[in-house]
Amino acid sequence: MSEKIKATPNEPEKVDSRKTEISRFSLIFNKLGIYVVVILLTFLGMIVSKGQFFTAGNIQSILEAVALIGMVSAGLLFVVYAGNMNDMSIPMTMALGGMMTVQCINFGFPVALLVGIATGALIGLINGFMIGKLRANPIIWTWGFNLLLSGIVRVTWGGKQLYADTVARDTDFAQKSAATFYSIARTYLGSFISLMAIVMIVMFLVSWFIHAKTKFGQKLKIIGTSYDVARFSGINCTKMLIITYTICSVCASIGGIFFAALRKTASYENGTGYDFSCLTAVLLGGVLLNGGKGSVVGAFGGVLAYGILNNILSWVGLDTYSKYLVQGIVFLFIVWLNTYSNRKLGKA
């Protein structure tokens, strides 16, 4: 029989009361703290814009600016949640999704849309196989793959920009589908809610359902918290990660299609910077960088906050380049807060 090692007598039992208090605060912050920020930012926006914040035009511009980031974030969320930091191949996934859609516009708009989304799914499958099956370093692999895709796209199309109406043949059908392609980013339901915003909200609803109501979301939480624990408890991590990356890339390609429709061009530069801004939005929404914590509702708040912040910065009168400074500082602050609450929760 093994002896039990007793603690020294007369020693009071140690209870770390501090930890539970802080963790409760951190949990609340992680969950819904972002909506406080959204409301504060809205008030700030009303002050800065001198009451023009709630005009139809401004709300429309906020929603349009937010829509693309929101679409991509709805997918990127899962990658961050599964503990893989970031998907650096988002820019080229967006660009390639748009370019393939424009290239296939001759076969009609629905087919072109499907081809664009299928391209995204293929990229996601490759990423997922490399990271889920072969355990590649998620950042290095997706970053390198982004460069490879960029090289392939640049050689294939010679670095040119694609226009849907010039790619389309001179038939009625092709021209009509090109016109439909352009119009998807410019359709408004009612007076000022654009189709893009509705697509974004639908995508967030779907990802909320996947995240909160299915087995997949629950398993993903375990993978994000601890990969080894998930593996030893019998979860098929490879399959889960492949699905995760596929969802992320499909969302990115949908974002890229709308981006191409909005700008009326498709080129390899289309998605530049979206990896960074979407990560900012997702982290703002309280998804932990180490994975395993966060919610889709919070991420939606993060996307809104990011859009309103950008809008306020334009009202203040900052030019695009000074915005970089503010965005960088906000990003660093948010990540620090994120890591800080993570540490207080006891996850290094």
Place this chain on the structure above:
Amino acid sequence: MMKDKKFRFNLNFVNTNRSYFFLALILICGLFMKNFYTAYNVCAVTGNGSLVIWLGLGFTICLIAGHMDLTVMYMSTLGALLCLGLHTINGIPWGLSILLATLSGVAVGLINGILVTKFKIHSFIVTLGMQFVLKGLMYIYTGGAELSIGRDYALNDALNAKVGFLPFSLYFVITTAVIFLVMVVLRYTRFGRNIYMVGGNLETAWLAGIKSNLVTTLTFTISSTACALGGALNGIYSGSASITMGEKGISPLMIALTASIIGGTSIYGGKGSVVWTWVALVAIAFLKSLCKKTELQVLVIAAILILCIFYETLAQYRKNKVVGTRPNLHLEYLEETGKKA
């Protein structure tokens, strides 16, 4: 008994020295090009490739310490802009303006290091954010304009001039000297070995009494300082500097990453050499002169990068698969019982 000493293709040897083989391949391909081995071409290629060598130096040191430093590209641009701006706008002599530009690198490196070690944020995320901070600062400083060295060509000529009988410019020679200096520091000093220790296993290093926070911070500082100095020299060498210095064609950051990985620096830290990166970067500089089209350059460099990552990943996967098992148990049994296979 080793009866038959056949020549065996040692894949491990090839893998360790793959940067040298890469350089050799490029140089052999150069034989079939016209005007490739002229003194002018070699001088121009190595001189233009020197900026990326500084970036590769910074990136590799950080990768050895187990971190990633994405600020290298904008740090060098900031160094170049500060150096040229201080000289042409404020009229400060070259020596002082280069020093001030380098000091800006020290500041940014310290901030990076403190954010990583004290605030415990992942280095990739810290430097991703710092990139944008630096970009914003540069736009505020210059207003988006391109700076040039004006009419003061003395130092420019000196950096462009060939050294003795060598077909290399002074700028490239300085770069190479710094690389080998850093190599000596990394290999033969206590601080250098500590960087490898910290990168290999942070906890073990800490338990062994290494001040891991200090070492990490200093690593980031060295990286940023080197990039700022290299950028400042590059600004003088090329005669002008703009914010979009690196954004045309393929981003220098990606080249630095590619060269580090081709050179054999481990993604997980603790293994690698600055000299390997230097060899890979010289090879990439020649590769750029070999195929002139930017699109093709991007594809070739990306393909090589992906191949290296894929190989490393597969090797790691195979290694993880047999961990804890005894793959040659049968041979062991035969050896113990004295039978022969």
